[in-house]
Amino acid sequence: MNRQAKEYYLMHKDIPVCLMEISDDGVLGSVRRNEAAAAHFPPGGQMNHMKFHEWWKDRAIPKTRHGAKSALQKLGYSSTNSALVNNLALSLSDCYWIKPRGEDLTWRDTNLFTNDFVDTFGEITMNSDHMIDLRKETRFNCATSQGELQKKWCIDKDGRRYMIKGNYGQSYQQSLNEIFATRLHVQQGFLNYTPYSLVQVQVDGNIEGLGCMSYDFCSENIECISAWELLQTVKIKQNESFYYPLKKVCLGLGIDEQEFTDFMDYQIMTDYLMTNTDRHMNNIAVMRNPDTLQILGFAPIYDSGNSMFYNIPYEKLSQVRIDDIKTHSFIEREVKLLQYVCDRSMVDVDKAEMDFEIYEKDVVERHIRIPKLRDLYERKRENLRAFQNGKDIWKNRKYNIADKGV
Known part of the structure; x- marks a missing residue:
């Protein structure tokens, strides 16, 4: 064994699923699986050793998160991987964690769902106004949370876990987009979504600004498995769309085909309306009971902030070609995602008429964007209405570049 490496059990609650060697800087070495607990092994790492290494690396906070470098320096970590190990790879999305070999720790001692904590990393990368009391700090800080935006986990006075998110740049539009999405789902009468609320935060220069918050939909009894992790369990052909492989995996796990198509139909059409260009496979998930391993259905729709042309400068909004938008999803042409929709009536276009006053809360110089x-x-x-009336709107123009996965 590497002299600097230590041994840890990867635990699923109190079930050891493998013994791992991990270096002081968080690099994974050899792995010995506990075949008796094979069903509890992370789905994303089941196919082979390389997939498991990728699952482990993906568990760390992204290096590209805003403020990550300075936060690591202040906390004395050499990398986000070393922060992951120091905080026992605990998460508020699932029930996996690591236990140092020889230490007498249990899930009850360490988990973030029932133990008090302060998200120290999040505290440094985002200076929230403490609008809700935080609990005392323990050694078990949250060191695993996907995404590049500033994020911070907190606990409210009733013990409920919630996440605060910030924005890129000087605008608050990503947070406002989450509120816009929440209102759209309410108007549609759709229930399986994550509600977001606005919060006040300190932004660069100690200026009071806006972020958004949402409560954790996971718990000790419900954990999430991302679509990306599910897709690691099957072989996918080069340039193949992720849609049908994901459908195959979900149906194999026991999700009803009608449930799958209804959820995807609704999500694809509402993402189209909001021009959400970031419905990648880590922004779709299924929920599972960590004890019985029963699949409970799709996680509530979350992370819709990268929408409504948030990153397009005002002077270029008039040049947007709405039939030629690229997206990070099953395929890269947004309009062609509509080809997957089975029931075109899953979204009520009449109930999709929206009030844009929420964007008046953005910085004043962004108000000129609202009419556009x-x-x-x-x-x-109107495009979606035409689609629902039977028009295949992706056929409106010829594409010079072949779309992958169609």
């Missing part, structure tokens, strides 16, 4: 955002949204709504 409204116009682009209404054009998308």
Whole structure:
């Protein structure tokens, strides 16, 4: 064994699923699986050793998260991987963690769902106003949370876990987009979504700004498995769309085909309306009972902030071609995602008429964008209405570049 490496059990609650060698800087070495607990091994790492190494690396906070470098320096970590190990790879999304070999720790001692904690990493990368009391700090800080935006986990006075998110740049539009999405789901009468609320945060320069917050939909009894992790359990052909492999995996896990298509139909069409260009496979998940391993259905729709042309400068909004938008999803052309929709009536276009006053909460110089955002949204709504009336709107133009996965 590497002299600097230590041995840890990867635990699923109190079930050891493998024994791992991990170096002081968080690099994974040899892995010995506990075949008696094979069913509890992380789905994303089951196919082979390389997949498991990728699952482990993906568990760490992304190096690209805003403020990550300075936070690591202040906390004395050499990397996000070393922070992951120091905090026992605990998460508020699932029930996996690591136990140093020889230490007498249990899930009850360490888990973030029932033990008090302060998200120290999040505290440094995002200075929230403490609008809700935080609990005392323990050694078990949250060191695993996907995504590049500033994020911070907190506990409210009733013990409920919630996440605060920030924004890129000087605008608050990503947070406002989450509120916009929440209102759209409410108007549709759709229930399986994550509600977001606005919160006040300190932004660069100690200026009071806006972020958003949402409560954790996971618990000791419900954990999430991302679509990306599920896709690691099957072989996918080069340039193949992720849609059908994901459907095959989900149906194999016991999700009803109608449930799958209804959820995807609704999500694809509402993402189209909002021009959400970031429905990648880590922004779709299924829920599982960690004890029985029963699949409980899709996780509530979450992370819709990268939408409504948030990153397009005002002067370029008039040049947007709404039939030629690229997205990170099953395939890269947004309009062609509509080809997967089975029931075109899953979204009520009449109930998708939206009030844009929420964007008046953005910084003043961004207010000139509001009429253009409204116009682009209404054009998308009319496109969706035409689609629901039977028109295959992706056939409106010829594509010079072949779309992958169609």
